[in-house]
Amino acid sequence: MKKYYLITPGPTPVPHRVAARSAEPILHHRTKEFGEIFKAVQDGMKYVIKTKQDVMMLAGSGTSAMEAAVVNTLSPGDHVIVGSMGSFGERFIKICEAFGVHVNAIREEWGTPVNPAKIEDALKKDPSVKAVLIQHTDTSSTTLNDVKAVADIVSKTSAILIVDSVSGLGGEELHMDDWEIDVLVTGCQKGLMTAPGIAMVAMSDKAWAHHKNAKCPRFSVDFSIIRAAIKDNETPWTPPVTLFLSLSEAIKMVREEGIENTWARHKKLSAAARAAVQALGFQLLSSRPANVLTGAILPAGFDGTLLLRKMLDEHGVSIAGGQEHLKGKIFRIAHMGYMNAFDLMIGFGALEKTLTDMGYKLPEPGKAIKLAQSAL
Secondary structure, X not given: OOOOEEOOOOOOOOOHHHHHHOOOOOOOOOOHXXXXXXXXXXXXXXXXXXXXXXXXXXXOOHHHHHHHHHHOOOOOOOEEEEEEOOHHHHHHHHHHHHOOOEEEEEEOXXXXXXXXXXXXXXXXXXXXXEEXXXXXXXXXXXXXXXXXXXXXXXXXOOOEEEEEOOOXXXXXXXXXXXHOOOEEEXXXXXXXXXXXXXXXXXXXXXXXXXXXXXXXXXXXXXXXXXXXXXXXXXXXXXXXXXXXXXHHHHHHHHHHHOXXXXXXXXXXXXXXXXXXXXXXXXXXXXXXXXXXXXXXXXXXXXXXXXXXXXXXXXXXXXXXXXXXXXXXXXXXXXXXXXXXXXXXXXXXXXXXXXXHHOOOOOOOOOHHHHHHHOOO
């Protein structure tokens, strides 16, 4: 019998108590009972994001929230700066261009965070910039941006800062209001330990002022309509009711642990994972690694695609590979959400065994697992 272990950067494992809520009898979304669940999620998300602002709930993926953030704050022809260090920065660029927004792309090599000084310089050169868009963490490059430093720069201008924290929220320190982040985008399927299907956006007063003048076409994701329904503990359109039940339970788990303790757990796991990767003889992908996952560069000529396939087929362990130009050249092992040191031990145990079976000579067999165990 083979068990299946999910150690990927999204979707992430769903705790049993969270999954069990989705099996409860379905509620009608225009009832007091669902309204109580909605309010619990609304209040819980404010706690996790560290904001006093309303949180717009969308039925969709994290990408739908990225798009909603763009169309609710910008107009065709507006100038924006996008800091890109991976696949999801490129996604922001494509979304903006799809709506006729003019993009000044500041691109860094995958694995290198966006330099805040470059954003500051670009803002000085073009005072007409309406928004700066950036990732909190980009899982494709396993890299953490210095969002606070970028926010300090943008807050001194008329531009707004739009931050994609789909993968960062819950695992990386974040204070939306204190850091003066204007638009915070996230989803439920990573650090929030829920099956995919709910995307969320919170906006500052500064961003709401931009919203009044935004001319990009929108209907079902119009934040004015969505925000108006929040006062009645509702969404304007039919929500994924069972996912709200699950998400309410997941947020309860975060509250029980305490968000600061959650950040600390991820930091501890990431330190162990980085040490384990280096014990295998591999170079880390990122110069500023995120705490939610770790990436490693495989030796030239090593088949990373086969590595992942063999780990899954032979050991039931699913980790992630590289995207785009890094496909087959790296592996990424997650430690976000409902994960602990035992997940790392399983992941690195299967990784060591598969590498050995593929002819890779480990510098010190078993050391990676011992280092993963140190996170306990």
